[in-house]
Amino acid sequence: xxxxxxxxxxxxxxxxxxxxxxxxxxxxxxxxxxxxxxxxxxxxxxxxxxxxxxxxxxxxxxxxxxxxxxxxxxxxxxxxxxxxxxxxxxxxxxxxxxxxxxxxxxxxxxxxxxxxxxxxxxxxxxxxxxxxxxxxxxxxxxxxxxxxxxxxxxxxxxxxxxxxxxxxxxxxxxxxxxxxxxxxxxxxxxxxxxxxxxxxxxxxxxxxxxxxxxxxxxxxxxxxxxxxxxxxxxxxxxxxxxxxxxxxxxxxxxxxxx
Ligand code: PEP
Numbered sequence: 001x002x003x004x005x006x007x008x009x010x011x012x013x014x015x016x017x018x019x020x021x022x023x024x025x026x027x028x029x030x031x032x033x034x035x036x037x038x039x040x041x042x043x044x045x046x047x048x049x050x051x052x053x054x055x056x057x058x059x060x061x062x063x064x065x066x067x068x069x070x071x072x073x074x075x076x077x078x079x080x081x082x083x084x085x086x087x088x089x090x091x092x093x094x095x096x097x098x099x100x101x102x103x104x105x106x107x108x109x110x111x112x113x114x115x116x117x118x119x120x121x122x123x124x125x126x127x128x129x130x131x132x133x134x135x136x137x138x139x140x141x142x143x144x145x146x147x148x149x150x151x152x153x154x155x156x157x158x159x160x161x162x163x164x165x166x167x168x169x170x171x172x173x174x175x176x177x178x179x180x181x182x183x184x185x186x187x188x189x190x191x192x193x194x195x196x197x198x199x200x201x202x203x204x205x206x207x208x209x210x211x212x213x214x215x216x217x218x219x220x221x222x223x224x225x226x227x228x229x230x231x232x233x234x235x236x237x238x239x240x241x242x243x244x245x246x247x248x249x250x251x252x253x254x255x256x257x258x
Contacts, residue, residue, distance in 0.1 A: 004215050006231065007171065007238035008255050009045045009132060010245025011072065011100060011219075021052035022059045024248055029065045031252040039066040042238070042258050046245070047072050047100055050086055057095045070098030070129065073106055076119035088127035099124045100240075101131045102158070104177045118158050125166050132171045132240065133158060134219070135198075139178040147176065147190075148197045155198050160205060167206045168213045172198055173240040179220025181242055188229045188236075191218040195235035224253040231258050 016024060025046065032044070045068040048056055056069050075085035091099060101124060102117040112120075117133070124131040135154035137147040155172055162170075174194045179186050186194075195216040203211030218230050219240035230236055238258060244250045 004213070004237045005041070005043055006258050007043045007045065007215055007217060008251075008258050009047065009070075009098065009173075009217065009238070009240050010251060011047045011103070011240055011242050012049065012245060013072070013105070013242060014049060015246055016048060016052060018048075018052040018055040021046075021048045022055045025056055025059055025065070025067060025069075026063075027248045028251060029063070029067055031248060032067075032255060035252065035256055037255060042255060043068060044255050045069060045098055047098070053091070053094045053096065061095065068097040070096045070100070070132070072100045072103065073110075074099050074101070074120050074123055076116060076123055078123070088123040088129070092127040092129055096129055098130050098132050098171070100173075101133050102154075103134045104136065104175065104180060114154075114157050118161070121158060121162070121170070122166075125162075125169060130169050130171050132173050132217070134173045134175050134240070136173075136175040136177055136179075136194075136220070138176075142176065142178060148194060151194050152197050152201045156201055156205065159202075162206075164206050164210055167202065167210045170202075171215045171217065173217040173219045174198060175219035175240060181221070183221050185221040185223075185226050185230075186218065188233050191230055191236050192233035195233065195237075199235055222254065224250055224257060227254045227257045 071091045074088050101120045106112045121131045135151045137150040141150045215237035217238045217240045218236050222239045222241045223244045
């Protein structure tokens with residue numbers, strides 16, 4: 001059994017304005033309180049749009065909520081003439097704990113390559129937050145049977161130059177692209193195989209401590225129907241959740257099952 005505390009992280013993508021976001025956070029907090037949810041047993045985090053972060057911060061701080069939150073992407077530069085970008089310090093100053101880095105939708109719709117993703121990871125770490133680094137194969141790689149090498153390679157290439165201390169603050173989300181938003185979930189065994197392969201590579205690249213510390217989440221069509229089986233796997237330390245994180249009852253259920 002591991003000492004890693006599981007994390008349930010909701011990626012809201014481009015959904016909810018600041019009023020809907022704060023209403024959702026309040027409802028989730030109430031429902032978890034009614035269920036006597038133990039936040040020491042499992043961490044809960046939400047990733048709203050930039051426009052909602054300040055409102056979520058005010059709510060969380062004024063009501064002393066235990067729900068954490070973060071951003072969905074970050075600029076690689078710290079300040080200056082970068083119209084439309086948001087820096088890691090700006091995000092950290094809003095009380096964010098996490099930033100999603102390298103989500104497959106960002107890799108697809110924005111020019112985010114490995115070099116850019118390395119710089120995002122560094123920016124997030126330098127600002128004192130934890131990056132949730134997203135990796136995972138497309139259907140093409142899975143068809144060829146190279147999904148494990150592919151996902152491990154993505155983590156390795158992005159993290160190899162980090163210090164042990166930096167690497168120990170990483171969170172990795174294994175998200176097979178074919179499973180995101182499709183209703184097709186990876187089998188518990190294949191989520192476990194990928195998480196184990198990534199963990200073994202972190203241990204080999206850094207140390208046993210890093211390998212034992214880094215939380216590896218599964219993402220891709222997670223719901224209250226499949227969460228129990230997935231979290232039963234020894235190297236799966238929680239979830240990154242898209243669609244099911246937009247429904248408060250469903251998300252409450254997943255938190256309780258994790
Ligand atoms: C995601 O976008 O990170 C994700 C896992 O989405 P979904 O849960 O909707 O598949």
